[in-house]
Amino acid sequence: MGNFDEINKRAQKNTGRIQQEQPDFMRAFKQLQQEGYKANALDEKTKEYVALTYAIADKCEGCIGNHVNKLIKLGATRQEISDIVAVSIVMGGGPASVYGGKALEAYDEGTEGK
Structure with missing residues (x-):
């Protein structure tokens, strides 16, 4: 996990900074x-x-690495992670279609009667 190993180390270091202050x-x-x-x-x-x-839907690389590592320790398979990826794509994309409709609704309301 070369890249994710570095991402995890950086995330832990940054969390340590917060721990020092708070x-x-x-x-x-x-x-x-x-x-x-x-x-x-x-x-x-x-x-x-x-x-x-x-973590995937919210695009948090540090979170992805952390939770994948925990799942590996808990015995998760690559196929199980792949299924999670599929659900994440739906959840990351589906809400956008709902909120995209809200943007159009706001536009319609903002331009009503103009």
Whole structure:
């Protein structure tokens, strides 16, 4: 993962900068993460799939590398990651069609009666 290894290291270093400036906040954020990813009704692997889907749709390379690494440790296959990629493309593209319609709606409202 050459490139993603460097991206992950940079993301961790940048997070460390925030930890230096905002230690209490980052401690609370880390606790929130731990609680959020803890197995409950959904197991840890399923929660990581959800996180990876969002990371891809939101275009966060550091998040992608982090969640893929966690999924590898949890036994995810390449085909499972490929399925997540397909869902992410739908989720990244589908919402744009909804909000694109909202842009046209706003235009129509803004030009109504002019």
